[in-house]
Amino acid sequence: xxxxxxxxxxxxxxxxxxxxxxxxxxxxxxxxxxxxxxxxxxxxxxxxxxxxxxxxxxxxxxxxxxxxxxxxxxxxxxxxxxxxxxxxxxxxxxxxxxxxxxxxxxxxxxxxxxxxxxxxxxxxxxxxxxxxxxxxxxxxxxxxxxxxxxxxxxxxxxxxxxxxxxxxxxxxxxxxxxxxxxxxxxxxxxxxxxxxxxxxxxxxxxxxxxxxxxxxxxxxxxxxxxxxxxxxxxxxxxxxxxxxxxxxxxxxxxxxxxxxxxxxxxxxxxxxxxxxxxxxxxxxxxxxxxxxxxxxx
Ligand SMILES: *[C@@H]1O[C@H](CO)[C@@H](O)[C@H](O)[C@H]1NC(C)=O
Ligand SMILES: *[C@@H]1O[C@H](CO)[C@@H](O)[C@H](O)[C@H]1NC(C)=O
Numbered sequence: 001x002x003x004x005x006x007x008x009x010x011x012x013x014x015x016x017x018x019x020x021x022x023x024x025x026x027x028x029x030x031x032x033x034x035x036x037x038x039x040x041x042x043x044x045x046x047x048x049x050x051x052x053x054x055x056x057x058x059x060x061x062x063x064x065x066x067x068x069x070x071x072x073x074x075x076x077x078x079x080x081x082x083x084x085x086x087x088x089x090x091x092x093x094x095x096x097x098x099x100x101x102x103x104x105x106x107x108x109x110x111x112x113x114x115x116x117x118x119x120x121x122x123x124x125x126x127x128x129x130x131x132x133x134x135x136x137x138x139x140x141x142x143x144x145x146x147x148x149x150x151x152x153x154x155x156x157x158x159x160x161x162x163x164x165x166x167x168x169x170x171x172x173x174x175x176x177x178x179x180x181x182x183x184x185x186x187x188x189x190x191x192x193x194x195x196x197x198x199x200x201x202x203x204x205x206x207x208x209x210x211x212x213x214x215x216x217x218x219x220x221x222x223x224x225x226x227x228x229x230x231x232x233x234x235x236x237x238x239x240x241x242x243x244x245x246x247x248x249x250x251x252x253x254x255x256x257x258x259x260x261x262x263x264x265x266x267x268x269x270x271x272x273x274x275x276x277x278x279x280x281x282x283x284x285x286x287x288x289x290x291x292x293x294x295x296x297x
Contacts, residue, residue: 020045026060028052033093038159040109041072042092048073051093063094067113089114103142107135109156115140128179136174145177151184151191152176173205180208 020043022028028045030052036043046052046060048071053059066081067090074080084090084097091098092108100116101107107114117131118124124132129143136154145151155173162168175184177191183205185192194208195201199217204210207217 020047020060022046022050022060024050024060024062028058028060030055030058035109040156040158042108044093049078051095053095061095065090065094065097067092067094067111087116101140103133103140105140106138107140109135109138111135118142118144120144124178126179128174134174134176136176141176143176143179145175145182145184145191147182147191147193149191150189153184153186153189155186173203175205180210 020028022045026046030044033042033044033052035041044052045058049063050060051063053061063081065084067084069083071080081094088097088099089111090096091114092111098114101114102116105115112130112133112135115130115133115135117133121132124142124144126143132142132144134141134143136152141152153173153175155171158170158172159167160170173186175191177184180194182191183194184190186203192206195206195217196208197217197219199207200215201207201212201217202215204212206212209217209220209223211218211220
């Protein structure tokens with residue numbers, strides 16, 4: 001079992017590491033252009049900064065365009081090829097900007113931006129497509145199919161290595177139904193209405209919020225926390241209560257303090273009076289004894 005696991009892990013690592021390494025000027029063949037079996041990343045004989053010029057006796061040439069702001073395989077000091085202007089796209093190879101493809105045309109896997117936007121893209125555009133366009137199974141289409149109409153499903157498994165070194169497969173299912181109000185049923189291949197929170201589900205895409213946990217449509221983890229009105233009321237009461245009790249506590253402490261001072265001052269006065277009384281008693285006693293002495297003389 002361990003052996004098998006190690007084998008799988010090594011096989012995956014081998015696949016991940018199998019990107020081309022030929023630098024500019026090296027020999028290559030476009031016949032070996034392919035998508036990685038685990039990541040579905042575009043791979044060729046050439047390195048990430050170059051593309052292969054031809055099918056036979058090709059040469060690796062520096063890429064002339066990029067599709068990402070921060071493209072893969074470039075260091076901070078490397079010169080970046082330019083992004084493509086509007087209406088064009090940079091293919092996975094990075095050889096040149098090309099015009100966007102219209103519906104029915106060929107596109108590269110998961111590259112929705114290679115398809116031209118739909119005329120009514122404002123109605124069908126959302127985070128799951130590019131201006132209403134999709135690239136499913138290598139063909140450009142619009143995400144405009146309504147309830148009960150046949151739809152197209154593109155299901156892909158991406159494999160990654162988890163924390164424990166074991167392979168984890170992530171299945172991504174995409175379809176051309178109008179999202180998020182409908183999804184493509186995998187058995188019937190027909191668009192169906194998406195399910196709302198709390199409904200029974202089997203897969204994420206069946207739910208309107210695209211999150212199915214233990215068979216129930218649930219809010220996705222990134223949903224912002226909503227505070228109910230009664231929670232606002234309780235919080236306000238608690239804050240006001242805390243403020244009032246702090247004020248009362250301060251008043252009580254202040255009063256006690258004043259009381260102690262008052263007692264101290266009173267004691268001081270009493271002491272002063274006693275002192276005065278005793279001095280006067282001393283004086284009168286002295287005067288009396290002086291009078292007696294004079295009488296004796
Ligand atoms: C490719 O290169 C080989 C040897 O360098 C040569 O024999 C062959 O004719 C070349 N093929 C083409 C299509 O240029
Ligand atoms: C979706 O778009 C395609 C291509 O423009 C069009 O042929 C089709 O009628 C549209 N479907 C719906 C339901 O609007």
